[in-house]
């Protein structure tokens with residue numbers, strides 16, 4: 001007998017980058033080989049207001065999903081187990097929120113010779129992680145939003161079918177001020193925003209007006 005057709009409709013999501021969107025990596029850059037590399041779970045720190053912002057998005061009906069490049073694996077700086085440990089650590093720090101689904105890309109094309117050193121559709125700005133999450137979690141990409149601190153975070157969402165005006169670039173790292181001075185470098189009508197709490201406010205406000 002064929003499986004019964006799903007009676008649920010795809011759900012809107014908010015896709016969040018991890019490093020410098022949910023987690024503060026800025027004080028860690030002196031300790032790690034590259035900005036954003038979080039390898040020691042003792043150094044995991046949730047940015048102010050991020051947990052409340054995620055709770056606000058969930059209360060508004062969004063499935064919140066974490067989408068993260070972790071090229072440190074391909075660079076030989078971290079193992080998959082270390083990345084998983086960081087992910088488990090920040091999900092515990094976000095309690096009592098239920099554990100967030102996390103998709104991460106350990107691949108990076110510039111490190112041939114490493115088992116993960118090749119191009120992969122999951123690596124942002126590619127859309128692969130968005131497609132995988134949408135298939136796994138029954139998500140409506142056209143009704144979804146994304147938030148990140150790098151243009152590649154937003155480019156990945158746009159490549160997956162998100163509307164550019166539903167993509168938010170945060171001021172938590174250097175790309176926001178540079179691009180604010182040169183808006184032509186931004187893809188489409190991407191929105192600039194201070195931090196995740198500010199983006200969550202705009203997303204909830206925008207979606208309630210739909």
Ligand SMILES: [Mg+2]
Pocket residue numbers: 017018019020021036148149150
């Ligand atoms: Mg980031």
